[in-house]
Amino acid sequence: MAPRGPLSTGTARTACRRARPTEALVSGTRSDEGSTATVNGRQNSRPTLEQVAARAGVGRGTVSRVINGSPRVSEQTRAAVARAVAELGYVPNQAARALAGSRTDAVALVIPEAEARLFAEPYFLDLIRGVSAELAEADKQLLLTLVRSEQERQRFEQYLAAQRVDGVLLASVHGDDPLPDRIRELGIPVVMNGRRSEAEPVPYVDSDNIGAGRAAVAHLVGRGRQRIATVTGPLDMYVARARLGGYRAGLAEAGHAPDEGLVAAGDFTEDGGRAAMRSLLERRPGLDAVFAASDVMAAGARAALREAGRRVPEDVALVGVDDSPVARLMDPPLTSVRQPIEEMGRTMARMLLGDAGVTPEDTPKRVLPTELVVRGSC
Amino acid sequence: MAPRGPLSTGTARTACRRARPTEALVSGTRSDEGSTATVNGRQNSRPTLEQVAARAGVGRGTVSRVINGSPRVSEQTRAAVARAVAELGYVPNQAARALAGSRTDAVALVIPEAEARLFAEPYFLDLIRGVSAELAEADKQLLLTLVRSEQERQRFEQYLAAQRVDGVLLASVHGDDPLPDRIRELGIPVVMNGRRSEAEPVPYVDSDNIGAGRAAVAHLVGRGRQRIATVTGPLDMYVARARLGGYRAGLAEAGHAPDEGLVAAGDFTEDGGRAAMRSLLERRPGLDAVFAASDVMAAGARAALREAGRRVPEDVALVGVDDSPVARLMDPPLTSVRQPIEEMGRTMARMLLGDAGVTPEDTPKRVLPTELVVRGSC
DNA sequence: CAACGACGTGGGAGCGCTCCCATCAGGGGG
DNA sequence: CCCCCTGATGGGAGCGCTCCCACGTCGTTG
Numbered sequence: 001m002a003p004r005g006p007l008s009t010g011t012a013r014t015a016c017r018r019a020r021p022t023e024a025l026v027s028g029t030r031s032d033e034g035s036t037a038t039v040n041g042r043q044n045s046r047p048t049l050e051q052v053a054a055r056a057g058v059g060r061g062t063v064s065r066v067i068n069g070s071p072r073v074s075e076q077t078r079a080a081v082a083r084a085v086a087e088l089g090y091v092p093n094q095a096a097r098a099l100a101g102s103r104t105d106a107v108a109l110v111i112p113e114a115e116a117r118l119f120a121e122p123y124f125l126d127l128i129r130g131v132s133a134e135l136a137e138a139d140k141q142l143l144l145t146l147v148r149s150e151q152e153r154q155r156f157e158q159y160l161a162a163q164r165v166d167g168v169l170l171a172s173v174h175g176d177d178p179l180p181d182r183i184r185e186l187g188i189p190v191v192m193n194g195r196r197s198e199a200e201p202v203p204y205v206d207s208d209n210i211g212a213g214r215a216a217v218a219h220l221v222g223r224g225r226q227r228i229a230t231v232t233g234p235l236d237m238y239v240a241r242a243r244l245g246g247y248r249a250g251l252a253e254a255g256h257a258p259d260e261g262l263v264a265a266g267d268f269t270e271d272g273g274r275a276a277m278r279s280l281l282e283r284r285p286g287l288d289a290v291f292a293a294s295d296v297m298a299a300g301a302r303a304a305l306r307e308a309g310r311r312v313p314e315d316v317a318l319v320g321v322d323d324s325p326v327a328r329l330m331d332p333p334l335t336s337v338r339q340p341i342e343e344m345g346r347t348m349a350r351m352l353l354g355d356a357g358v359t360p361e362d363t364p365k366r367v368l369p370t371e372l373v374v375r376g377s378c
Numbered sequence: 379m380a381p382r383g384p385l386s387t388g389t390a391r392t393a394c395r396r397a398r399p400t401e402a403l404v405s406g407t408r409s410d411e412g413s414t415a416t417v418n419g420r421q422n423s424r425p426t427l428e429q430v431a432a433r434a435g436v437g438r439g440t441v442s443r444v445i446n447g448s449p450r451v452s453e454q455t456r457a458a459v460a461r462a463v464a465e466l467g468y469v470p471n472q473a474a475r476a477l478a479g480s481r482t483d484a485v486a487l488v489i490p491e492a493e494a495r496l497f498a499e500p501y502f503l504d505l506i507r508g509v510s511a512e513l514a515e516a517d518k519q520l521l522l523t524l525v526r527s528e529q530e531r532q533r534f535e536q537y538l539a540a541q542r543v544d545g546v547l548l549a550s551v552h553g554d555d556p557l558p559d560r561i562r563e564l565g566i567p568v569v570m571n572g573r574r575s576e577a578e579p580v581p582y583v584d585s586d587n588i589g590a591g592r593a594a595v596a597h598l599v600g601r602g603r604q605r606i607a608t609v610t611g612p613l614d615m616y617v618a619r620a621r622l623g624g625y626r627a628g629l630a631e632a633g634h635a636p637d638e639g640l641v642a643a644g645d646f647t648e649d650g651g652r653a654a655m656r657s658l659l660e661r662r663p664g665l666d667a668v669f670a671a672s673d674v675m676a677a678g679a680r681a682a683l684r685e686a687g688r689r690v691p692e693d694v695a696l697v698g699v700d701d702s703p704v705a706r707l708m709d710p711p712l713t714s715v716r717q718p719i720e721e722m723g724r725t726m727a728r729m730l731l732g733d734a735g736v737t738p739e740d741t742p743k744r745v746l747p748t749e750l751v752v753r754g755s756c
Numbered sequence: 757c758a759a760c761g762a763c764g765t766g767g768g769a770g771c772g773c774t775c776c777c778a779t780c781a782g783g784g785g786g
Numbered sequence: 787c788c789c790c791c792t793g794a795t796g797g798g799a800g801c802g803c804t805c806c807c808a809c810g811t812c813g814t815t816g
Contacts, residue, residue, distance in 0.1 A: 100775080438767065442803070474804090475804075
């Protein structure tokens with residue numbers, strides 16, 4: 001199958017193309033004689049490298065070198081070119097650069113649509129913010145790709161093949177997702193947000209989810225809680241397993257005996273949190289604290305607690321993860337483990353851009369610390 | 379001044395470029411002899427139009443026509459080309475297309491960073507979702523640009539000049555923003571989300587903010603509320619003025635006398651909402667309902683009401699705007715006016731792509747309806 | 757039955773860059 | 787005093803595509 005879009009764009013094209021300025025004036029005449037540049041009223045019809053070269057009295061190669069910051073240009077020449085560039089308002093044509101240099105100065109950020117709904121909403125916005133900031137500094141473009149179906153996912157692979165991006169950032173990858181490996185096979189640098197398993201072969205940036213669980217439990221233990229339950233995320237995601245692992249580690253370190261009855265699986269949704277909480281209350285009515293693996297689930301849990309007549313924090317203490325706006329707005333405000341989301345985004349971008357040698361042998365990983373934000377819920 | 383990026387990228391470049399597959403094998407040999415294509419192990423080194431043409435036994439032009447869905451190709455030839463495309467796994471090189479066709483198949487979505495923080499957080503994600511969905515259908519790429527400073531804004535204008543995008547979507551534009559006009563001057567199609575004033579000269583998609591205010595007030599009046607106050611957004615934004623206008627219209631229609639003491643200015647933040655609410659309570663202690671121009675401000679107002687000992691909804695009824703997750707999580711859940719955010723995004727994209735003739739003369743506008751979502755807060 | 761559109765088709769001419777080789781000055785060593 | 791090396795520079799050769807003109811081939815007309 002050929003890609004769908006291109007095949008169907010055809011006919012209407014001509015009508016849509018931005019008309020060249022010259023066409024309007026010289027209509028009928030082919031506009032490719034000598035000096036299209038200096039001719040009549042400036043504006044529009046962007047100057048080319050060649051024109052800059054002519055104006056500066058140098059060759060194309062030299063202008064290119066200046067534009068690209070090559071050191072092998074005399075200071076004097078550089079200045080002359082810079083002036084010409086300024087005078088003409090020259091901006092290099094990106095398409096031409098990409099074609100000639102096989103490099104696009106663009107990076108794709110891929111977000112599975114389904115996740116975007118589940119996750120504490122601001123998560124991706126924060127991530128985007130971090131990525132965007134770092135890319136902007138490096139003068140790279142951010143191509144955002146929301147993937148909402150298998151079909152779109154395949155189309156995305158087409159884009160990769162079409163060499164539209166220099167690298168890919170992958171958010172929220174599930175344990176069985178082959179995409180990261182596929183991208184690497186295409187020879188395109190990748191960095192993921194989070195990982196698929198403990199031993200992730202693809203470069204990634206993650207937050208210390210184990211530490212998050214541990215910190216939450218330690219805090220609850222410190223407040224004298226004895227029967228600490230947890231609402232987990234979907235256990236096919238490493239992030240959920242890690243937080244659960246942290247919870248268990250925290251309990252062990254505090255000398256609490258493990259009790260699987262205190263563990264209920266959620267799915268990162270409010271409803272999931274509510275359901276899990278109900279089941280926990282049924283199984284272990286005596287629980288006095290809950291670590292929810294996300295703020296949204298904590299909100300659901302909170303609702304379930306309220307409907308069961310339990311007070312927060314008097315009867316049951318509650319801790320979430322994400323430190324999202326929801327946490328602040330809850331009543332009482334929710335204690336939560338903050339992840340440095342924006343910083344993760346920045347780090348991902350930096351890894352992608354900077355660590356040039358991102359090859360299969362050395363897999364850069366980075367795990368950023370989390371931080372407990374204490375509020376009224378415990 | 380020459381653009382910063384290009385001028386400073388120089389030296390490091392070579393190291394970062396993706397190595398061509400051949401280099402690894404034939405290292406030392408120039409890799410540009412005749413048939414790079416059919417040579418050794420397939421994979422990588424994407425096939426070109428020319429190779430597809432050869433394989434299908436037709437000319438380049440014909441393949442191009444097939445790829446672009448031109449009707450002037452015989453069914454038989456089309457099939458032959460399609461087969462060759464499939465066999466070779468051909469994907470057109472985007473850079474080449476852009477260069478030759480001066481058309482990029484990419485659209486920029488510009489979001490002022492400052493706003494991204496203020497607005498009910500999910501707003502932009504929803505917007506992005508809509509835009510993304512529609513663009514994906516048209517096989518266009520979404521270039522997300524968060525603009526966080528004057529400098530970045532200028533850099534963005536450079537990108538426009540570099541012809542990186544076929545069109546621009548602008549979110550959350552303030553009343554005095556010259557950017558939309560600037561972009562039009564560059565001859566690039568633009569569609570804004572929201573408008574800068576009642577008579578907006580640039581194409582836009584907005585939601586019915588006046589209707590939103592009116593609906594909220596009508597609902598409160600219907601519930602028997604007599605002294606209905608409002609917390610507005612920043613009045614330099616049309617959206618805030620429109621909602622205020624709707625509030626006034628609603629009161630007038632219900633035969634209530636206007637009372638400026640019942641109007642307090644917020645700024646779309648929680649703190650702003652809280653402060654405004656406090657001032658309202660001070661000025662008009664007898665108020666029995668509040669229309670907050672955003673859910674986040676409603677949350678702030680709710681806090682202020684609680685600290686003043688007023689119950690919601692018994693003493694004071696509360697209505698917000700956005701129908702964000704916050705609304706659902708509040709206690710009691712907040713009645714709110716929903717805007718079709720995702721639909722706005724879709725509409726914007728459609729306008730940009732479809733309405734080819736977006737010229738100064740005909741300014742397409744679209745105002746989408748809002749909808750009151752009744753919950754416990756009134 | 758010749759002339760003439762219409763339809764398919766091939767392929768030249770760029771699009772505006774980057775690469776890289778050839779070239780040209782100078783300057784120091786043999 | 788000549789040669790070779792280094793640093794700067796010019797410009798040819800593409801990158802892979804779209805446009806568009808020119809060229810058959812038929813099926814129709816007068």
